[in-house]
Amino acid sequence: xxxxxxxxxxxxxxxxxxxxxxxxxxxxxxxxxxxxxxxxxxxxxxxxxxxxxxxxxxxxxxxxxxxxxxxxxxxxxxxxxxxxxxxxxxxxxxxxxxxxxxxxxxxxxxxxxxxxxxxxxxxxxxxxxxxxxxxxxxxxxxxxxxxxxxxxxxxxxxxxxxxxxxxxxxxxxxxxxxxxxxxxxxxxxxxxxxxxxxxxxxxxxxxxxxxxxxxxxxxxxxxxxxxxxxxxxxxxxxxxxxxxxxxxxxxxxxxxxxxxxxxxxxxxxxxxxxxxxxxxxxxxxxxxxxxxxxxxxxxxxxxx
Amino acid sequence: xxxxxxxxxxxxxxxxxxxxxxxxxxxxxxxxxxxxxxxxxxxxxxxxxxxxxxxxxxxxxxxxxxxxxxxxxxxxxxxxxxxxxxxxxxxxxxxxxxxxxxxxxxxxxxxxxxxxxxxxxxxxxxxxxxxxxxxxxxxxxxxxxxxxxxxxxxxxxxxxxxxxxxxxxxxxxxxxxxxxxxxxxxxxxxxxxxxxxxxxxxxxxxxxxxxxxxxxxxxxxxxxxxxxxxxxxxxxxxxxxxx
Numbered sequence: 001x002x003x004x005x006x007x008x009x010x011x012x013x014x015x016x017x018x019x020x021x022x023x024x025x026x027x028x029x030x031x032x033x034x035x036x037x038x039x040x041x042x043x044x045x046x047x048x049x050x051x052x053x054x055x056x057x058x059x060x061x062x063x064x065x066x067x068x069x070x071x072x073x074x075x076x077x078x079x080x081x082x083x084x085x086x087x088x089x090x091x092x093x094x095x096x097x098x099x100x101x102x103x104x105x106x107x108x109x110x111x112x113x114x115x116x117x118x119x120x121x122x123x124x125x126x127x128x129x130x131x132x133x134x135x136x137x138x139x140x141x142x143x144x145x146x147x148x149x150x151x152x153x154x155x156x157x158x159x160x161x162x163x164x165x166x167x168x169x170x171x172x173x174x175x176x177x178x179x180x181x182x183x184x185x186x187x188x189x190x191x192x193x194x195x196x197x198x199x200x201x202x203x204x205x206x207x208x209x210x211x212x213x214x215x216x217x218x219x220x221x222x223x224x225x226x227x228x229x230x231x232x233x234x235x236x237x238x239x240x241x242x243x244x245x246x247x248x249x250x251x252x253x254x255x256x257x258x259x260x261x262x263x264x265x266x267x268x269x270x271x272x273x274x275x276x277x278x279x280x281x282x283x284x285x286x287x288x289x290x291x292x293x294x295x296x297x298x299x300x301x302x303x304x
Numbered sequence: 305x306x307x308x309x310x311x312x313x314x315x316x317x318x319x320x321x322x323x324x325x326x327x328x329x330x331x332x333x334x335x336x337x338x339x340x341x342x343x344x345x346x347x348x349x350x351x352x353x354x355x356x357x358x359x360x361x362x363x364x365x366x367x368x369x370x371x372x373x374x375x376x377x378x379x380x381x382x383x384x385x386x387x388x389x390x391x392x393x394x395x396x397x398x399x400x401x402x403x404x405x406x407x408x409x410x411x412x413x414x415x416x417x418x419x420x421x422x423x424x425x426x427x428x429x430x431x432x433x434x435x436x437x438x439x440x441x442x443x444x445x446x447x448x449x450x451x452x453x454x455x456x457x458x459x460x461x462x463x464x465x466x467x468x469x470x471x472x473x474x475x476x477x478x479x480x481x482x483x484x485x486x487x488x489x490x491x492x493x494x495x496x497x498x499x500x501x502x503x504x505x506x507x508x509x510x511x512x513x514x515x516x517x518x519x520x521x522x523x524x525x526x527x528x529x530x531x532x533x534x535x536x537x538x539x540x541x542x543x544x545x546x547x
């Protein structure tokens with residue numbers, strides 16, 4: 001086993017660092033700044049069945065420890081993703097995690113069928129999307145609905161499937177549901193909701209009032225969930241994301257039990273962050289004569 | 305990120321000029337911006353355009369409004385900052401090649417148009433700068449500035465008067481670059497009789513500065529574009545200024 005490799009969803013990745021879905025876009029702009037092939041994987045920006053314009057500006061609001069973002073899943077739709085983004089990403093040679101979102105099972109299945117014959121490594125699924133059709137039944141947050149949806153998804157997907165969760169109150173129940181329905185893993189955590197008020201106008205800064213809190217402010221929350229989920233489900237694949245800016249942050253995630261780490265806000269702050277994290281991790285492992293596989297979950301306190 | 309050192313600064317009221325020395329040479333063309341940050345909070349770099357640049361230094365005209373600019377206001381000469389860029393398309397690449405330019409700057413939007421007037425002396429036909437408060441007079445001494453609180457006049461009023469004094473055949477050879485608030489852009493597009501092309505440099509809260517995070521959108525006739533990567537200068541005919 002090489003020092004930096006990580007086994008994740010039955011695949012061996014060269015290193016445990018991926019760009020998280022969103023801030024890195026679809027890789028084209030980022031590839032002008034860093035060599036994507038040096039990443040463990042690249043997670044593309046969440047795509048939906050149909051194109052979405054996204055939310056009105058402002059979309060980014062500064063807060064202590066990070067930002068609140070309200071992008072609204074702006075994307076060109078799945079057809080464009082398959083025709084333009086995937087060929088580009090495949091050419092870079094980096095393993096691809098494709099992130100898809102919908103509130104509806106039929107749309108997810110349609111996209112997964114479209115990904116089955118591609119060279120992507122893993123599918124990340126975001127079960128909540130801003131585009132809501134009130135006439136149709138949403139998968140929502142009920143563990144039972146999630147169980148049935150994921151079971152169906154697993155029966156048709158030829159790729160490993162990750163389900164992405166925010167820090168919701170019934171997170172453990174939802175994770176139990178995806179474990180029973182045999183999802184390959186989870187992404188912890190999606191941005192918790194955040195709000196900012198402009199005291200000069202007395203109004204929320206964001207037109208949609210609430211956005212996703214990103215950055216180091218959420219790292220302890222994300223680590224809590226990674227640690228807790230790892231403790232309960234020793235075999236589940238976990239991609240940990242939230243506020244990773246340097247290799248020390250990444251080490252905390254791995255030690256808490258993540259198999260892989262995703263960098264989102266960090267890449268927005270500085271496109272070179274993921275490569276700096278990889279460099280720092282390598283140096284740490286070498287100095288401590290250890291490997292990624294050995295440190296994974298080492299912070300878990302075992303009861304005798 | 306490139307390390308930069310604050311050489312000196314001049315603060316008056318809500319405005320400041322900051323001079324930075326860069327660790328490595330940077331070529332910054334008028335209209336481009338740099339993403340600046342300090343060592344700690346706020347974490348996300350902030351975009352600023354420059355008013356003057358040379359190989360290893362640049363100057364910025366800054367309005368003190370938020371956390372980072374307040375930090376900058378208190379910073380001492382010699383303090384280290386960091387920057388990424390330059391990003392954004394140089395103004396010269398967006399405007400028609402043959403035409404002379406009327407440059408309009410509202411508030412600190414004056415920075416890139418002043419930069420343009422210095423670099424492309426023969427292209428700049430007229431520079432109109434307007435600020436809300438007279439605090440600017442101690443910061444920008446070498447320019448005629450319209451101070452709204454003194455004269456009640458805005459840059460848009462001034463532009464209208466200037467255009468009224470021109471012969472129609474002269475107007476045809478001109479184009480406008482406007483850099484300032486959305487309100488000012490709208491007033492220019494809607495209330496100024498000018499048949500030629502008007503280019504607007506947009507200001508939006510940015511995330512990455514390189515187009516990937518989709519944080520700084522603008523609606524255009526050709527779909528959603530990003531201010532940082534596709535602009536910051538756009539032909540006003542392309543833009544839908546309402547969301």
